[in-house]
Amino acid sequence: MMTNRIPAILIGLAVLLLIVYSSVFVVNAREQAVVVRFGQIQAVRTEPGIYFKLPFAFMDADRVQYVQKQELRFDLDNIRVQVSGGAFYDVDAFVIYKITDAQRFRETVSGDREAAEARLRTRLDSSLRRVYGLRGFDAALSNERASMMTEVRDDLHRDAENLGIDIEDVRIRRTDLTQDVSQQTYNRMRAERLAEAELLRAEGTEQGQRRRAIADRQVVEIVADAQRESEILRGQGEGERNRVFAQAFTRDPSFFEFYRSMAAYQQALGSSGTTLVLSPNSEFFRYFDSATGRADAVTPPAAPPAVPAAPSN
Numbered sequence: 655m656m657t658n659r660i661p662a663i664l665i666g667l668a669v670l671l672l673i674v675y676s677s678v679f680v681v682n683a684r685e686q687a688v689v690v691r692f693g694q695i696q697a698v699r700t701e702p703g704i705y706f707k708l709p710f711a712f713m714d715a716d717r718v719q720y721v722q723k724q725e726l727r728f729d730l731d732n733i734r735v736q737v738s739g740g741a742f743y744d745v746d747a748f749v750i751y752k753i754t755d756a757q758r759f760r761e762t763v764s765g766d767r768e769a770a771e772a773r774l775r776t777r778l779d780s781s782l783r784r785v786y787g788l789r790g791f792d793a794a795l796s797n798e799r800a801s802m803m804t805e806v807r808d809d810l811h812r813d814a815e816n817l818g819i820d821i822e823d824v825r826i827r828r829t830d831l832t833q834d835v836s837q838q839t840y841n842r843m844r845a846e847r848l849a850e851a852e853l854l855r856a857e858g859t860e861q862g863q864r865r866r867a868i869a870d871r872q873v874v875e876i877v878a879d880a881q882r883e884s885e886i887l888r889g890q891g892e893g894e895r896n897r898v899f900a901q902a903f904t905r906d907p908s909f910f911e912f913y914r915s916m917a918a919y920q921q922a923l924g925s926s927g928t929t930l931v932l933s934p935n936s937e938f939f940r941y942f943d944s945a946t947g948r949a950d951a952v953t954p955p956a957a958p959p960a961v962p963a964a965p966s967n
Contacts (some may be wrong), residue, residue: 676709679718686756688719688765698757719765721756725822728771730778734832735786737793741838745782746828749774749810755818762817770817774810778824781809799826 680703681687687699689707696716699705700723708716729748736742751774753759763769785802786793793802807824814821831839903910 673709677706678704679707680704681720684722684724685720686723686753688721688756688760689716690719690760691716695757695760700756719760721753721759721765722767723753725750725752726767727751728775729827730775730782733779733782735783737786738788738790742832743786744828744830744832745786745826747778747782747806747824747826749778749824750822751814751819752822753818754820758816758818760818770819773817774814774819777810777813778806781806784809795829799829802826 679687681699681701683702687705688695689697689699689705691708696707697705707718727748727750729746731746733745733747734742735745756765759765759770763773785805789798789802793799803824803826807821810821810824899910
């Protein structure tokens with residue numbers, strides 16, 4: 655008899671274990687669970703642990719839907735936005751969010767994460783276009799970018815709250831000019847740099863001309879001062895020479911005349927065989943012998959005492 659009961663006992667234990675197994679569900683720390691019975695939410699479990707429900711989720715009775723509790727992310731790529739000046743940007747953005755109200759999340763999108771992200775993407779697209787459209791060309795590339803992201807996050811907050819979602823952060827991954835605007839920007843920046851270079855070149859030319867003018871003026875002043883000093887020294891030298899000559903002439907006029915004549919002969923005739931056609935009775939030849947044509951026919955007067963030499967020019 656006992657032998658015949660063993661299979662029945664085993665079957666009963668198996669059924670009991672199956673019932674217990676189908677009645678228990680576990681919630682870990684990274685998720686939350688929504689218990690749905692016949693399409694109605696019966697309970698929401700947000701704390702990790704072991705929970706119970708009706709066994710066998712047949713005929714839509716007590717099904718457990720798990721919803722992630724950690725931070726999630728979705729991206730929005732290649733959005734073309736126009737700024738107030740008319741230029742276009744290609745923008746990539748992403749959103750960090752968390753499902754904070756699992757019951758509302760289940761009621762609005764049936765717990766479908768992709769459906770919720772699709773609705774948020776649509777709202778994010780329009781918000782980015784609005785925020786960029788209110789600003790100028792350089793706003794997204796300046797310190798104003800942080801305030802722009804805060805404004806986009808605030809725009810998403812109401813729609814996200816209706817989905818049971820909290821927007822943690824909105825970030826821009828890329829902000830690039832479109833190809834045509836990028837070329838226009840390059841041309842504008844190039845023109846600005848060329849104009850700046852021309853301005854610097856003009857200022858440098860002006861400063862160079864000013865310094866050259868100052869240097870030329872200083873050269874003229876220095877040369878004028880040097881010429882003035884040289885004329886003064888030359889005049890002083892001439893005066894000293896004349897004084898020495900006058901002194902020599904007063905001491906022995908005849909020797910002075912002889913000396914002057916010899917100097918004149920040397921200067922006029924030199925050593926190059928110069929020929930002069932003059933009258934023999936010319937005063938110029940009074941110290942020459944008319945018969946021999948030599949200058950030693952006349953004995954020069956005795957040399958006077960030595961006088962100081964005239965300073966050179």
